[in-house]
Amino acid sequence: MTAATATATAAATATAAAAAIDELRVSDVTVTFDTNRATITAIAGLSAVFPAGSFTSLLGPSGCGKSTLLRVISDLVQPTKGTVNLFGQSPHEARTTRKIGFVFQDATLLPWRNVLDNILLPLQVGGGASITDHADPHELLKLVGLEGREMAFPHELSGGMRQRVAIARALICKPKILLMDEPFGALDEITRDHLNGELLRIWQTTGTTIVFVTHSIAEAAFLSEQVILLAANPGRVQEIVTIDLPQPRELSVRDSMEFTNVAAHLRRVLEVC
């Protein structure tokens, strides 16, 4: 069998397997990085399932491979081993058909575009112009509390403002799968609570599948249907916790006993990660 045939066969098999499922499925993914000194295993044999329309948080110690996992799902990193299947598509297909929205851990704004133009970017490239069902940029600006700063350039913004612009940018084209890497990390609690609420509202109304990296146990417990707890060195699944709090959730749910219990459990697991 020639190399070309092998590749074709592999692709065909993957597509066949993919067509059958309606979820985002990460199967036995391993990612290693070659450095000059050593080979680092960022993720080792990680498998997880993200049902369609679910809200999943990734929780784990710094360096456990959360960002790397999001990058594998979004086709920015090729896994050394294992496969990813997004509702029947490969990451490459999902990416090129604009299924994925990504809020990076760093805001990654384009310095030469002002706030509004940064938010509009997804509608201007990669076939974004044909997305008719997009959000209203001015609504989004209001949502993230940046009305009146449309014309500001990134270097004129505070750290939290930049992060909010990045959030608005990811929301503009209403992606089917939303990968968020600590999107609210640089925000004060009030703004964060507000955006948590808004995110839940958006999630419920659009049916987006959300994979959400956070360091806040409370945030994970409040937002998610399931929390995947990752352990580090190498990155692997420690435990998957399903959060059974009622939907739609109000901020007040955080004062409930169930919530406190869930959070305490997550904390206990994290402590051994």
Place this chain on the structure above:
Amino acid sequence: MTAATATATAAATATAAAAAIDELRVSDVTVTFDTNRATITAIAGLSAVFPAGSFTSLLGPSGCGKSTLLRVISDLVQPTKGTVNLFGQSPHEARTTRKIGFVFQDATLLPWRNVLDNILLPLQVGGGASITDHADPHELLKLVGLEGREMAFPHELSGGMRQRVAIARALICKPKILLMDEPFGALDEITRDHLNGELLRIWQTTGTTIVFVTHSIAEAAFLSEQVILLAANPGRVQEIVTIDLPQPRELSVRDSMEFTNVAAHLRRVLEVC
């Protein structure tokens, strides 16, 4: 009076006033930024006092001028109006006599230096070589949980790892005044709690004056002796809260009633900021 004389007189006055105090004092500071479109008032007439050896947190909505205030104190931004006095020194003097340690909101590592060399930077420039009473870099690496990654380059690290390197770098030369701009923002709660405890220990043993920007109400309440709550548009002091929790604090203090009350108060104030 010529311009030169005026400047000299002003400087003399400032020095005289400065010599008398043993605290970090921000007096009526206003900072405005000229942009192409508008003039933005980041801070308006802000005054605050940070006693020697105190631990103060700045809490406030995104964009209220926290980073700008730290930048004024550290002589990176000149206030449009008002003065800053650091234990009798101007920001310029304090900066050039290496009184100040700064953890930036972004990690700001040098991409061409590995982890260890990044941490060693403060000892290699600005007269740092003469600092004999510096911390042990390997202790610090252990403190921030990066033993074994000494030789890694920044682009090979996760977001949280980069932030931890930046923290270690700020601690290496045991600065008299430590300005920390959301140092633990990208860390998971376990690591964060651990570093909170370590920071308190370091603060108590060294007598450093710490100004700490955070978005976590709990963190502010747990760490600080005083919390300065800032309101936005323009940045100004909303309230200064003294935290009377006993010292030294254990993590368990967070379960106390007093703590809960303090946190609730901070939250209430923040909601109106």
Place this chain on the structure above:
Amino acid sequence: MATISPVATRRPAGPAPSRKRRHGGHRFVPIAGIVVLVIVAQIVTTAFSIPVYIFPAPTDVFGALISNYPLVLTHMWPTIFEAVMGFLLGNSVAILLAVTFMYWRSAERMVMPMAIIAHTIPVVAIAPVLVIMMGSGYTSKIAVAALVCFFPTLVNMVKGLRSADRQSIELMQVLSASKTETLTNIRAYACLPFLFSALKIAAGSAFIGAIIAEWIGSQQGLGYLIIQTTYSYDTPLLYVVMLAASILSISLFSIVATAERLIVRWKPAEDS
């Protein structure tokens, strides 16, 4: 203010008269340098009584300028035309090639050696061939001017287009942006410092190229005047012509610098 410091990195608003004053003062610095040079040249030539046909004193050059400026002016226009056209052509081709390399990496490996060859060929050696191929009109001069602009811009552009920040590139990948979109939205901006550096280099090169080309087969232009003045040992006039060429170069350089200042507006000034 107690905080008088030289490290104002972002200067806040408000009255800052000292800054404006400083700026106004600096305006004369470039001229000052030249003035000093001219005075030194005058003193040296006078003190050592260096003959005018070896190195003319500034006063001799000035005298030659006064009596010949209509001539120099007449011959300036063809050179300006050739240099500017060559500048536009050479840089355009370099930019287009560098852009092509972004789409087709093998092209870079294939074309680069040839570009170096083109850069190494002494223009004077191939100028006659160019004249045969393109005649002795403007075309051959524009071609030579373009050729000397071409390589530095190509090298800088190739680097500049690849100097984009990796995170922005990944952002574009997530958005499934085409190469063209990444190019126009990211790389085009990232390469601007490299491009403007290259254009500043090309500003002078274009005039050199046009002048050298005029040596080979031309009846007009500053290059022709240089040959004529050299041949007739009119050293002061030769220096006037070189001065004219320099002034033209400096002008084009300044235009590029101004364009850069007008175009790259989003960056906070690094005032260190």
Place this chain on the structure above:
Amino acid sequence: MATISPVATRRPAGPAPSRKRRHGGHRFVPIAGIVVLVIVAQIVTTAFSIPVYIFPAPTDVFGALISNYPLVLTHMWPTIFEAVMGFLLGNSVAILLAVTFMYWRSAERMVMPMAIIAHTIPVVAIAPVLVIMMGSGYTSKIAVAALVCFFPTLVNMVKGLRSADRQSIELMQVLSASKTETLTNIRAYACLPFLFSALKIAAGSAFIGAIIAEWIGSQQGLGYLIIQTTYSYDTPLLYVVMLAASILSISLFSIVATAERLIVRWKPAEDS
């Protein structure tokens, strides 16, 4: 693997034979371009039976190379010496000047116009002054080679040293780092892409400069051979000489490119 994608930005570890294969294949691309060019030239010259004195066929050039290579080799050494020394000198001066500008901004405003003037002066027009000042030995040739390297490196270095990321500069300010420390720890690294671009440009320019300088009262070097072959209408040998000059340029270019790859190790490859 289902995820076959062209956008692998960080290639993970593990067996990746295709990458190595691809690399090995590309190794031949640069030669391929030249080979195609040579073959086309041969076909065209043969098919249209173009006389050798108009455009020599590659076989003619090859013949001239075979029968003259000791001669070409002899004349290569002086040129290599002059070009390499000029390369080192011109770039060193440019780098030092650019560094000086970081300490003393007025120096930039003062020196820059003179640098442009130096860049615009046609070397051959001031040949007599050069020879009077430096004689007709190696010195004047090295000076000319240095002169043509100088300006592009200066422009790129001035830009590169100021291209440091503002946050790193602020870090250094908080650390009260001196200008020198900021220079050696931040700017020196930030300017490397600009510097290496400049050195790549200078690689070719140095040889051009040396060759042009050899036209001024020299009896050795490739430049002399070019004049000699030009005036004896020995077109095949002329092409051999230009080929030799190009090969030297490409070699110096490759050395610079290799140095860059060895020195700039901390950057993740942008494999787009």
Place this chain on the structure above:
Amino acid sequence: LPSTDAAAVDSGAELTPLSLQLGWLIDDGIAGEAVALSKGWYEDAGIDLEIKAGGPSLDGVALVSSGASDIGQLSSSPSLMLARSQGIPVQAFAAGLQKHPYTFFSLEDNAVTEPRDLIGKTVGVQATGQVLLQAVLAANDIDPSDVTVQVVGSEITPLTTGAVDVWTGWATTASIARTLGEVDKDYFEMALWDAGVQLYPRVYYATESTLADKPETLATYLEVTSRGWEYAYANLDEAAAAVAALAPGLDTEIIAEGITIAHAYEADGSGTRVNWGTMDPDVWANQLDTWESLGLFPNAVPALDDVINTTILDDTKTTRVKISDEL
């Protein structure tokens, strides 16, 4: 004849240094010097001769006038007149050939054998040759607008490709004949001299002060050099080897052919032979008139006495060798 080693060492201390700055590269144009140098004749005569190459962008006048060199050799006499007109205190003191070998070459379809044949043709000249063509047209009452001037480089290609009908060069450049010999067509020559413009090639010159201070050295130099040329014409291969020794890489056959061609230019247009180096002041006076009438002196028109200094020639009238009629 060859001196003993001891004598050479002894006299070494007393040698008068003399540097010759060429207006062109070292080639067959200094075969006489090369021979005399290789034979040690200058040393025997007490001169330590140093030959410095010029080139396309270095004619040497500045170097001689600045004192960097003692004497110079210019390719063509007009340069000297122009230099003098600009106040450069140099004077010609000898001519290397009696007739200028600058020649108009053409191919059979467009043969140019006399000046009027130029009418209607495209003439390729080097930038520095334009005035020579201008002089030819003026001397023959040809309207310059009847001739198309094409400034070309040093390459002969424009002629062989037909880009120009007429091309100019030095007949002593043997490669021209060789290259044109390879073309399928016959070629024709018309010498500048025969076209009515009589110039001197290989003009030896020095500053007024050198001429005044070192007449003996210059006289000796001319004597020895004339012997060198006499020997060169008689021993072509040896002369070629001597030139090649000064400029390694030169094709000795080409040099020998160049020397052969030059022999015809050792006699003036009338065929009269004179002692090597002689200049006719009348020829110079004519040149000055021609250049003045063409308006080629932007500054002062130099006087004949300013341009040439014949004292050295007069002092060596008999001691300079007359080149034999035969090769």
